[in-house]
Amino acid sequence: MINFLDLKSVNTPVHDELVDACKRVIESGWYIGGRELATFEAAFADYCGSKYCIGVANGLDALVLTLRAWIAMGRLQEGDEVIVPANTYIASILAISENRLTPVLVEPDVNSFNLCPVNARKAITSKTRAILPVHLYGQLANMPELLTLAAEYDLLVLEDSAQSHGASISGRKAGSWGHASGFSFYPGKNLGALGDAGAITTDDVELADTLRALRNYGSHEKYKNLYRGVNSRLDEIQAAMLSVKLKYLDAQTQHRRSIAELYLNEINNPLITLPCTSGCAAVAYENHVWHLFVVRTALRDELKAHLASQGVETLIHYPIPPHRQPAYSEWYERSYPVSEKMHLEVISLPMGPSLSLKDARRVVEACNSFSGTAGRE
Numbered sequence: 476m477i478n479f480l481d482l483k484s485v486n487t488p489v490h491d492e493l494v495d496a497c498k499r500v501i502e503s504g505w506y507i508g509g510r511e512l513a514t515f516e517a518a519f520a521d522y523c524g525s526k527y528c529i530g531v532a533n534g535l536d537a538l539v540l541t542l543r544a545w546i547a548m549g550r551l552q553e554g555d556e557v558i559v560p561a562n563t564y565i566a567s568i569l570a571i572s573e574n575r576l577t578p579v580l581v582e583p584d585v586n587s588f589n590l591c592p593v594n595a596r597k598a599i600t601s602k603t604r605a606i607l608p609v610h611l612y613g614q615l616a617n618m619p620e621l622l623t624l625a626a627e628y629d630l631l632v633l634e635d636s637a638q639s640h641g642a643s644i645s646g647r648k649a650g651s652w653g654h655a656s657g658f659s660f661y662p663g664k665n666l667g668a669l670g671d672a673g674a675i676t677t678d679d680v681e682l683a684d685t686l687r688a689l690r691n692y693g694s695h696e697k698y699k700n701l702y703r704g705v706n707s708r709l710d711e712i713q714a715a716m717l718s719v720k721l722k723y724l725d726a727q728t729q730h731r732r733s734i735a736e737l738y739l740n741e742i743n744n745p746l747i748t749l750p751c752t753s754g755c756a757a758v759a760y761e762n763h764v765w766h767l768f769v770v771r772t773a774l775r776d777e778l779k780a781h782l783a784s785q786g787v788e789t790l791i792h793y794p795i796p797p798h799r800q801p802a803y804s805e806w807y808e809r810s811y812p813v814s815e816k817m818h819l820e821v822i823s824l825p826m827g828p829s830l831s832l833k834d835a836r837r838v839v840e841a842c843n844s845f846s847g848t849a850g851r852e
């Protein structure tokens with residue numbers, strides 16, 4: 476079986492370095508908020524081209540706490556509208572509603588699956604205060620146009636960069652476009668910890684300070700609580716794991732790109748639509764780090780069954796759009812046809828730093844031998 480993503484084989488090549496880093500932390504006797512965190516924060520800020528990085532417990536908290544910080548700083552208030560793509564992973568939307576801000580769902584661009592600047596502009600009202608572009612599947616949203624729009628309406632921009640570590644446009648990376656950016660280091664992400672972890676990058680010193688307090692009970696100084704904060708800290712062990720893995724991120728991204736290139740060049744089946752083919756302005760090499768390789772087909776169940784019969788594991792990102800989730804039952808009646816169609820048609824092929832090109836060729840063959848009849852015979 477060719478696994479969708481084999482996490483053990485992702486970490487095995489750096490096993491010894493991870494163990495050494497872990498030992499270093501154990502022997503230091505210092506497990507929260509120490510040198511490992513500061514080292515990783517500095518390295519990741521530098522990697523993204525941002526001034527500050529604030530480690531937190533996970534990617535959802537990175538988004539939740541940034542919006543909360545802007546509320547604490549008086550830049551947002553309850554009821555303000557935040558524009559977000561309708562087809563995102565639900566975390567982006569949860570971060571908005573968690574802060575009693577109003578998520579305004581916008582249909583994505585049909586080629587890139589990302590927030591569409593034209594649709595975003597149409598969704599702006601007198602209450603719009605922020606936009607939350609999501610670099611879905613590893614591809615940067617159209618940040619140049621979104622920043623122009625944000626400047627025109629004086630909107631805050633929070634990037635959801637959970638899937639796009641290292642993706643860039645004109646040399647400017649995910650995490651350095653918005654006023655702030657949330658990252659996840661969930662183990663399966665392009666930069667993955669060995670547990671939960673997340674971070675915010677920003678150039679705004681006031682935001683960075685506020686976030687450092689919010690993640691730690693709202694406190695800059697022990698036993699003095701400026702805000703009603705939370706406990707959302709990135710611990711020393713995970714920070715140490717991330718410092719090891721950050722060194723290999725670019726090489727792993729190169730490998731993901733080789734697999735993507737193979738898929739793009741060699742999957743040749745009229746029943747399968749490859750990502751970002753004709754009519755997509757955003758195909759540039761650097762702007763995609765291929766967190767996921769997502770194809771579309773009207774015969775998704777049949778393709779999934781066919782690939783499984785050929786020993787190829789696939790996943791669906793994502794099967795149900797946020798507005799059709801019980802968590803947001805007040806949105807059931809709404810209609811986002813582009814997003815709904817995507818959720819019915821998308822299927823993710825195996826992709827990752829440990830997938831061999833040989834196995835990727837078998838995935839290609841399995842896709843090319845799909846005739847649309849599997850599961851119906």
Ligand SMILES: *Cc1c(COP(=O)(O)O)cnc(C)c1O
Binds near residue numbers: 533534637638672673
């Ligand atoms: C993974 C992910 C998150 C949340 O990250 P966690 O670390 O799992 O909390 C948020 N947004 C997107 C787009 C993601 O893919």
